[in-house]
Amino acid sequence: MDDDTLIALANLAADGVHGEDEMPFLQPWTRTPAERFQQQYLQHHWGVRSRFSADAWDLDLAVRHHGELVGTQGVATRSFLATRTGETGSWLGRRFQGRGIGTVMRQTLCAFLFDHLGFEQITSSAFADNPASNQVSQKVGYRLNGVQRVPRNDTWVSSNEYLLTPDTLVRGPALTVTGAEPVRKLIGLE
Numbered sequence: 001m002d003d004d005t006l007i008a009l010a011n012l013a014a015d016g017v018h019g020e021d022e023m024p025f026l027q028p029w030t031r032t033p034a035e036r037f038q039q040q041y042l043q044h045h046w047g048v049r050s051r052f053s054a055d056a057w058d059l060d061l062a063v064r065h066h067g068e069l070v071g072t073q074g075v076a077t078r079s080f081l082a083t084r085t086g087e088t089g090s091w092l093g094r095r096f097q098g099r100g101i102g103t104v105m106r107q108t109l110c111a112f113l114f115d116h117l118g119f120e121q122i123t124s125s126a127f128a129d130n131p132a133s134n135q136v137s138q139k140v141g142y143r144l145n146g147v148q149r150v151p152r153n154d155t156w157v158s159s160n161e162y163l164l165t166p167d168t169l170v171r172g173p174a175l176t177v178t179g180a181e182p183v184r185k186l187i188g189l190e
């Protein structure tokens with residue numbers, strides 16, 4: 001994500017990512033007051049960039065559908081060279097949800113991580129009251145790997161923990177990949 005894309009994503013997220021009475025994220029960043037929303041979104045991503053290292057890196061990618069910016073799909077890792085695993089996370093602008101884009105973007109990132117960045121497994125979490133996210137994980141081939149309580153709104157919610165391995169990935173459309181070599185160097189694979 002370059003800065004122009006980040007600004008466009010901040011504006012897209014400010015238009016709404018979920019219903020007012022819902023909170024699909026562990027870190028409730030979508031509740032940031034409107035007057036600080038875009039600034040905080042940018043500062044978060046600049047922070048992610050500035051902390052990028054082979055020991056702890058996040059790769060957050062912009063998602064475009066027929067050229068239109070629709071949301072993000074990313075993966076967060078710690079000690080990747082040792083563990084070869086990472087946790088996926090995503091969101092789409094509300095008007096782009098429920099059209100199958102979330103499934104294809106997850107299939108795309110997971111295939112890229114397994115085929116080009118040396119991942120051996122991928123995890124994801126979805127709150128029990130987020131059917132779309134749970135459904136996407138299951139459709140893409142993740143298996144349930146436990147359930148835990150996590151704090152939300154001064155109480156708790158069940159979080160379904162999912163695990164994906166290359167043999168269970170349900171692949172989407174064939175990928176065309178460019179620019180993977182510099183990323184492999186950055187994360188210490190070469």
Ligand SMILES: CC(C)(COP(=O)(O)OP(=O)(O)OC[C@H]1O[C@@H](n2cnc3c(N)ncnc32)[C@H](O)[C@@H]1OP(=O)(O)O)[C@@H](O)C(=O)NCCC(=O)NCCS
Pocket residue numbers: 017018024025089090091092093096097098099100101102103104125126127130131132133135136139
């Ligand atoms: C989660 C998210 C990325 C999924 O993307 P999406 O494009 O909406 O998902 P898709 O259209 O590819 O698939 C959603 C699936 O969930 C199902 N689904 C959605 N709402 C549902 C509901 N209330 N009950 C049952 N199933 C539901 C859909 O039917 C679909 O399954 P199907 O293709 O088998 O019919 C998107 O909805 C989103 O950004 N949500 C808000 C942010 C969020 O929750 N992020 C993830 C945090 S863990």
